[in-house]
Amino acid sequence: MKRRLFQPVVRRAAGRITGLLLLLAGSLLLAAQRAHAVDLDTLVGFGQSITSSARYRPDTWIPLTVYLTGQGVRGVGQLQVSVRQGEQTTLYTRRVSLHEGVLNEAESFVIYLRSPNRFQAFGNNTAPDVSVQLLLDGRKLAEKTVALSLAIQPEAYNVLALTQNGGGLNFLLKKNLGLVHRHVNPTALQMRAGMGTGDPNETGPDQINPSAVLTVLYTDPRALPAMPQGYAMIDAIALADLPLDSLTDDQLAALKGYVREGGLLIVSGGGDLAWLKNQFFADLLPVVPTGTVQARDLPDLAQRYGAPLSLPAPVALTDGTLQPDAHPLFGAQGRRLPLVSARPYGSGRVVFTAFDYLAPEFRGWKGAPALWRDLLRCGNDAISPRDVAITSTDNASGSRSRLADALAGKQATSMPGMGAISLFLGVYIFLLVPVSYLALKKLDRRELAWITAPILIGSFTVGSYAMARSIKGGLLTVNRAVIFEENANTDPPAGYAQLTLYSPRRATYDVAFGSPDDPDNPYRNLAPNEISANGQGPSGDLTIEHQDDHPTRHAGPSLG
Numbered sequence: 321m322k323r324r325l326f327q328p329v330v331r332r333a334a335g336r337i338t339g340l341l342l343l344l345a346g347s348l349l350l351a352a353q354r355a356h357a358v359d360l361d362t363l364v365g366f367g368q369s370i371t372s373s374a375r376y377r378p379d380t381w382i383p384l385t386v387y388l389t390g391q392g393v394r395g396v397g398q399l400q401v402s403v404r405q406g407e408q409t410t411l412y413t414r415r416v417s418l419h420e421g422v423l424n425e426a427e428s429f430v431i432y433l434r435s436p437n438r439f440q441a442f443g444n445n446t447a448p449d450v451s452v453q454l455l456l457d458g459r460k461l462a463e464k465t466v467a468l469s470l471a472i473q474p475e476a477y478n479v480l481a482l483t484q485n486g487g488g489l490n491f492l493l494k495k496n497l498g499l500v501h502r503h504v505n506p507t508a509l510q511m512r513a514g515m516g517t518g519d520p521n522e523t524g525p526d527q528i529n530p531s532a533v534l535t536v537l538y539t540d541p542r543a544l545p546a547m548p549q550g551y552a553m554i555d556a557i558a559l560a561d562l563p564l565d566s567l568t569d570d571q572l573a574a575l576k577g578y579v580r581e582g583g584l585l586i587v588s589g590g591g592d593l594a595w596l597k598n599q600f601f602a603d604l605l606p607v608v609p610t611g612t613v614q615a616r617d618l619p620d621l622a623q624r625y626g627a628p629l630s631l632p633a634p635v636a637l638t639d640g641t642l643q644p645d646a647h648p649l650f651g652a653q654g655r656r657l658p659l660v661s662a663r664p665y666g667s668g669r670v671v672f673t674a675f676d677y678l679a680p681e682f683r684g685w686k687g688a689p690a691l692w693r694d695l696l697r698c699g700n701d702a703i704s705p706r707d708v709a710i711t712s713t714d715n716a717s718g719s720r721s722r723l724a725d726a727l728a729g730k731q732a733t734s735m736p737g738m739g740a741i742s743l744f745l746g747v748y749i750f751l752l753v754p755v756s757y758l759a760l761k762k763l764d765r766r767e768l769a770w771i772t773a774p775i776l777i778g779s780f781t782v783g784s785y786a787m788a789r790s791i792k793g794g795l796l797t798v799n800r801a802v803i804f805e806e807n808a809n810t811d812p813p814a815g816y817a818q819l820t821l822y823s824p825r826r827a828t829y830d831v832a833f834g835s836p837d838d839p840d841n842p843y844r845n846l847a848p849n850e851i852s853a854n855g856q857g858p859s860g861d862l863t864i865e866h867q868d869d870h871p872t873r874h875a876g877p878s879l880g
Contacts, residue, residue, distance in 0.1 A: 357391040358423060360452055360464040364431075365553070366480055366537035373469040375537060376553065377478070377501075378435035383550035384466070385426050385543040386452055388416070392423040397456040401429055405448040414866040418456065428546035428570070429866060433468075472553070475504040476533040479696070480554045482562040486538045488678045489558060495689035498532045499696055502555050502582075546570035548577030556584040556696050560678045564598050572600050579604070580666030584699035590676030591636030606646030606663035606672045611639045618675070620651040620659055625687030632681065637674045649698070662698055667805075671698050705803050727799040727820040736787070744787075748780045789824075796829075797822040 363385045365376035376382045386399055401412040412429050433448050450466035472478065477499035481489045537554075544567060545551060557578070564572065579585045587605060589596065596609045614634040622629045640657050642648065649671070651659025662671045673695075675682065682688060736744075752773065760766045800819040821829070 359390040361387040383545035426542040551578040560588040579668035582667040589638035606661040609640040627687035
């Protein structure tokens with residue numbers, strides 16, 4: 321009887337234990353699924369089409385967009401982009417807010433990819449390794465290795481076309497427009513082209529440089545950078561029919577920042593007044609659009625470029641008035657608004673065409689390449705002292721800057737003349753050998769040479785040190801030069817700083833970018849292009865934190 325009563329109790333206990341085990345296993349399985357619910361995808365640089373792989377320019381700040389998809393989790397995570405090249409690793413971080421439910425978000429970074437050629441001297445010419453991971457409370461939610469495509473030639477002139485369908489300007493690739501990247505000296509390409517044929521004069525100023533390469537790039541609108549430095553590889557942006565409502569406020573601000581810092585923006589007109597009256601264009605366009613007019617022919621274009629322009633149907637031209645600081649470029653005869661006008665914006669320039677340059681009749685026109693060559697040459701060609709300081713080097717490897725040589729100052733240049741050095745060495749040798757020998761011989765104490773020689777050597781050593789100390793100094797010396805450029809239509813100036821350090825002895829120093837208001841704070845806000853010039857950067861690992869307001873900050877490594 322007792323056995324029959326005991327068996328149901330055992331069965332119920334076993335059932336409860338089994339249920340608890342199944343519940344625990346399900347919870348662990350659900351936790352594991354939720355831990356890997358977020359998926360990552362990436363896009364580096366800009367692509368030759370929306371569906372093609374992205375292209376990047378080495379030794380330049382380029383955009384990297386991380387797409388977050390899948391089922392999210394609740395919390396504040398950290399996105400980390402690790403760029404390892406040679407012996408140096410740079411870690412870019414950004415805080416991201418995660419939420420439950422379906423994720424479809426994009427986070428923008430700007431990263432610096434050096435050319436592998438810079439590491440050949442050290443026996444390491446590998447391409448950079450880039451990886452992305454998402455962390456939450458110390459655990460890894462997702463990880464992805466970024467595959468880099470082929471790099472663009474450093475001298476290539478890059479046009480970014482912002483169009484709705486991700487195309488429209490590929491016809492520019494069929495013609496050599498003779499344009500080079502804005503930070504490349506075209507004289508070097510002309511010399512290279514001349515050496516190839518034996519005639520150094522064949523690429524004069526009025527001829528097309530055969531070594532020039534033009535690249536037309538497109539991108540997913542979500543991948544547009546949220547910082548102006550992300551456009552560093554771009555020479556001109558053609559903004560046509562891209563819906564501006566699809567861009568974030570940070571992306572629109574970065575686009576304006578690119579122009580303000582010296583970029584060229586070419587805006588297409590036509591009959592879409594609603595697009596042209598977007599608030600983004602309020603302080604950009606050279607014109608105030610008020611309406612449209614229909615044109616059956618455009619003789620100004622045909623006459624200027626010597627190619628007949630056939631218009632099967634009337635085309636819409638934007639009508640309006642010029643801004644006070646704008647000026648017409650051509651095609652103003654008999655019209656309120658010229659066909660092409662321009663306006664300075666900061667250090668850059670905005671060019672506006674009253675017609676829609678994506679229309680088929682303009683893309684297929686024989687004079688289109690010559691028109692675009694004129695449009696693309698409307699950029700600001702003024703020399704930037706900040707860019708000159710950044711790119712000025714004594715040799716191809718960029719190991720020493722001329723500005724750094726100048727900053728070395730007294731400690732590097734002040735030294736006694738050759739006459740003083742010769743006299744010092746002559747007196748030293750004269751006292752050490754003939755005088756010491758003759759004096760000891762006269763005293764018949766030549767065995768004392770073991771004492772007099774060290775005394776003379778030590779005395780002249782101390783004298784040499786005292787002479788060097790009087791010239792070089794005995795204190796730690798830091799020389800610093802700062803170049804500021806302030807542009808119109810913007811409050812903050814752009815700056816470039818470089819410093820040299822002289823130590824009177826061999827020592828290791830911790831160098832950090834501090835704030836005058838808080839000397840103990842080892843951080844300060846920096847724009848990305850201030851962190852590294854010419855791909856040199858610090859020798860140790862570096863961490864760059866992207867903030868919501870888009871500056872970055874980093875801690876300086878130790879310098880030995």
